[in-house]
Amino acid sequence: MTASFGDGLDVVYTITASADAVAARAQDIAIEQTVEVTPALCADPFVATHVVGRVVDIVPAGPNRFDVTLSYAGDVVGDEIPQLFSVVFGNVSLKAGVRVREVRPSSSLVARFPGPRFGISGLRDRLGVHDRPLVMGAVKPLGRTVEELAAFAGAMATGGLDLIKDDHGITDQRFAPFEARVAACAAAVAEANRRTGYRTLYCPTVTGPADRLLARSCFARDAGVGGLLISPLVAGPDFLRAAAVQTGLPVIAHPAMAGAFLASPDHGMAHGVLLGTLMRLAGADMVVFPGWGGRFPLTRDDCGAIDAALKCPLHGVASAMPVPAGGLTLERIDEMRALFGLDVTFLIGSAVYERSSDLVANAAHFRHLAACGGGAR
Amino acid sequence: MTASFGDGLDVVYTITASADAVAARAQDIAIEQTVEVTPALCADPFVATHVVGRVVDIVPAGPNRFDVTLSYAGDVVGDEIPQLFSVVFGNVSLKAGVRVREVRPSSSLVARFPGPRFGISGLRDRLGVHDRPLVMGAVKPLGRTVEELAAFAGAMATGGLDLIKDDHGITDQRFAPFEARVAACAAAVAEANRRTGYRTLYCPTVTGPADRLLARSCFARDAGVGGLLISPLVAGPDFLRAAAVQTGLPVIAHPAMAGAFLASPDHGMAHGVLLGTLMRLAGADMVVFPGWGGRFPLTRDDCGAIDAALKCPLHGVASAMPVPAGGLTLERIDEMRALFGLDVTFLIGSAVYERSSDLVANAAHFRHLAACGGGAR
Numbered sequence: 001m002t003a004s005f006g007d008g009l010d011v012v013y014t015i016t017a018s019a020d021a022v023a024a025r026a027q028d029i030a031i032e033q034t035v036e037v038t039p040a041l042c043a044d045p046f047v048a049t050h051v052v053g054r055v056v057d058i059v060p061a062g063p064n065r066f067d068v069t070l071s072y073a074g075d076v077v078g079d080e081i082p083q084l085f086s087v088v089f090g091n092v093s094l095k096a097g098v099r100v101r102e103v104r105p106s107s108s109l110v111a112r113f114p115g116p117r118f119g120i121s122g123l124r125d126r127l128g129v130h131d132r133p134l135v136m137g138a139v140k141p142l143g144r145t146v147e148e149l150a151a152f153a154g155a156m157a158t159g160g161l162d163l164i165k166d167d168h169g170i171t172d173q174r175f176a177p178f179e180a181r182v183a184a185c186a187a188a189v190a191e192a193n194r195r196t197g198y199r200t201l202y203c204p205t206v207t208g209p210a211d212r213l214l215a216r217s218c219f220a221r222d223a224g225v226g227g228l229l230i231s232p233l234v235a236g237p238d239f240l241r242a243a244a245v246q247t248g249l250p251v252i253a254h255p256a257m258a259g260a261f262l263a264s265p266d267h268g269m270a271h272g273v274l275l276g277t278l279m280r281l282a283g284a285d286m287v288v289f290p291g292w293g294g295r296f297p298l299t300r301d302d303c304g305a306i307d308a309a310l311k312c313p314l315h316g317v318a319s320a321m322p323v324p325a326g327g328l329t330l331e332r333i334d335e336m337r338a339l340f341g342l343d344v345t346f347l348i349g350s351a352v353y354e355r356s357s358d359l360v361a362n363a364a365h366f367r368h369l370a371a372c373g374g375g376a377r
Numbered sequence: 378m379t380a381s382f383g384d385g386l387d388v389v390y391t392i393t394a395s396a397d398a399v400a401a402r403a404q405d406i407a408i409e410q411t412v413e414v415t416p417a418l419c420a421d422p423f424v425a426t427h428v429v430g431r432v433v434d435i436v437p438a439g440p441n442r443f444d445v446t447l448s449y450a451g452d453v454v455g456d457e458i459p460q461l462f463s464v465v466f467g468n469v470s471l472k473a474g475v476r477v478r479e480v481r482p483s484s485s486l487v488a489r490f491p492g493p494r495f496g497i498s499g500l501r502d503r504l505g506v507h508d509r510p511l512v513m514g515a516v517k518p519l520g521r522t523v524e525e526l527a528a529f530a531g532a533m534a535t536g537g538l539d540l541i542k543d544d545h546g547i548t549d550q551r552f553a554p555f556e557a558r559v560a561a562c563a564a565a566v567a568e569a570n571r572r573t574g575y576r577t578l579y580c581p582t583v584t585g586p587a588d589r590l591l592a593r594s595c596f597a598r599d600a601g602v603g604g605l606l607i608s609p610l611v612a613g614p615d616f617l618r619a620a621a622v623q624t625g626l627p628v629i630a631h632p633a634m635a636g637a638f639l640a641s642p643d644h645g646m647a648h649g650v651l652l653g654t655l656m657r658l659a660g661a662d663m664v665v666f667p668g669w670g671g672r673f674p675l676t677r678d679d680c681g682a683i684d685a686a687l688k689c690p691l692h693g694v695a696s697a698m699p700v701p702a703g704g705l706t707l708e709r710i711d712e713m714r715a716l717f718g719l720d721v722t723f724l725i726g727s728a729v730y731e732r733s734s735d736l737v738a739n740a741a742h743f744r745h746l747a748a749c750g751g752g753a754r
Contacts (some may be wrong), residue, residue, distance in 0.1 A: 035518035041518060042518055044520075046520060047521070075550055075552065076520075076546075078550045078551075081609045083550075085611050086584070090546065090634055093634035094639070094675075095673060100480065144424070168467065169410075169413065173452055199712075211591060211615075231467065234467060236612050236614075236616065237585045238613075256467030256470070257462060257470050258470060259469070260637040261646065262471070352678050
């Protein structure tokens with residue numbers, strides 16, 4: 001075992017292996033994630049010293065489990081988000097018994113991945129709300145017309161929800177084509193803001209074709225939206241950064257397909273790694289994930305790990321906003337606040353529509369609930 | 378249970394559930410993957426009839442397991458690859474005990490996802506090789522200079538490998554920056570082709586930033602490369618199509634990060650779904666995956682399922698080329714041919730470099746081995 005490179009990325013993998021085998025498994029990962037050759041072919045002194053990953057630490061973590069820390073050089077990771085993902089989990093994803101427990105970027109690596117451009121404080125500045133959790137609604141369901149969806153968005157904005165996003169599966173279907181929908185919803189929210197004085201941000205789904213996603217993002221910006229919703233595991237994680245740079249807007253990461261990485265305790269990535277550290281480095285200002293006790297199996301600890309990874313000190317990278325979702329109801333807001341504190345955004349989907357037939361009143365009620373006990377009311 | 382939409386996508390999920398619970402689980406998926414609302418909110422007749430997914434079939438598949446067939450309307454999927462992935466596995470990825478066993482697109486859906494532009498026969502035409510398996514080499518390892526990598530590419534082309542790709546982790550690091558490397562390797566292979574009369578295709582890694590990947594692809598095309606290597610689960614799956622359309626070149630899918638979907642028998646996607654049907658619909662002309670018995674845990678059956686999904690009749694979509702890899706050695710070519718038949722490309726990484734110090738002779742030997750028993754020698 002050797003010292004960390006210091007200028008790159010240290011990754012802790014939990015490996016399922018016997019004590020006899022773990023050192024070889026660790027060395028195998030070090031090679032697989034960097035040079036992908038047999039040991040004889042990476043004996044070149046430069047490659048062996050500066051390129052091949054290093055096994056920095058191996059500690060027991062339970063029966064036939066070890067936490068293995070690998071160090072990757074900064075030059076191996078480079079300065080691109082896709083390569084960051086590849087180095088962390090690209091090829092080893094195809095091996096059994098490998099779970100990414102923690103990702104620890106160095107300060108010099110982080111300098112190349114600026115992270116959230118707004119983050120929690122930038123979002124709060126934009127909204128003018130500093131002393132309470134935020135509340136986000138969802139324009140839904142798929143199948144409704146442009147006019148219906150815009151009416152929903154306008155009503156939720158009138159009631160004072162802080163952010164309103166599209167359902168992630170509402171893209172460019174013929175029920176409500178992208179440009180018409182985004183223009184109508186943005187106009188409805190802007191009109192509501194003029195009347196109320198609120199600064200509700202409408203955040204449409206821009207996930208779409210690889211060669212049109214950035215154009216959609218620009219269309220949305222020009223239509224006056226307040227942010228963008230992207231499914232990074234569906235579109236490609238680097239679209240968070242690219243869309244943020246292109247538009248100057250806040251970006252929200254949706255967890256579609258992320259569950260593939262989270263489901264097994266022996267494989268994939270820990271919740272805090274994928275939906276915390278990596279999404280934050282990739283530039284997400286807000287990260288949506290299923291809250292515990294809703295219609296998804298995440299636990300309170302899983303949610304706490306995501307929250308911690310989005311907010312912990314990270315060489316000056318802005319904190320990102322946790323957005324628990326997935327079947328939240330009115331009654332559970334206090335329980336959620338106990339974990340997340342003030343810096344949380346409650347994503348309330350169906351419940352906003354279901355409380356009564358008056359969507360404006362329902363939205364106002366949620367805004368009030370979020371404020372209760374949090375200072376301003 | 379109702380009839381399939383017929384114009385969209387039927388998906389078979391293997392669900393871990395008790396007999397009492399499976400019907401509700403199936404209906405939950407039908408809603409989660411389409412309208413994401415409580416049942417009361419999708420009672421609207423149009424939405425209920427034309428938008429909400431349908432439970433088409435539930436059959437036992439073992440103790441506490443059921444194969445549940447869901448049908449999604451064509452208009453829900455639309456005509457975009459990212460939404461195809463979202464509908465198949467977006468939100469349900471976050472639930473426990475859901476594995477995508479099979480994806481069955483209708484002919485009208487497939488008409489919107491044209492699949493491989495070259496496919497097996499188009500690749501063979503381009504290479505002028507119709508009667509034997511193909512052989513692919515890899516430019517490696519990361520850390521070598523542009524000059525070294527170009528010399529390797531030139532030598533492997535001189536020896537007659539059919540295709541030469543970059544390692545997927547060689548992107549734009551300072552060891553060998555993208556443009557210089559691609560230009561030098563393409564020139565080395567072109568020079569070799571002029572001397573030998575072979576038509577070796579050099580296929581660089583173009584995986585990179587979301588806002589530069591297509592520009593890289595075009596740079597590579599203009600430099601004279603023969604194809605592009607993309608990691609769709611890292612870059613975004615729709616970059617296969619987008620890069621192919623933009624450049625007119627064959628595209629090769631690399632499986633980095635794909636293992637997250639494959640690792641659990643109870644969750645994720647079957648090998649044939651992700652690396653077969655979905656990669657084919659996304660436009661991959663060739664799909665790299667770990668062969669069995671190498672340094673990855675895939676079984677012969679897993680590889681057979683991928684092979685079948687890449688080649689089976691699919692409403693006129695071209696077959697895509699299976700590219701088993703991951704530690705193939707000389708001795709195992711016959712064993713691989715027994716499964717894949719003639720239409721296979723052997724990706725030989727380290728072994729080409731290790732046979733002797735004469736890389737040209739090693740490459741020629743592999744070309745010869747691929748031909749042995751396959752007709753032309």
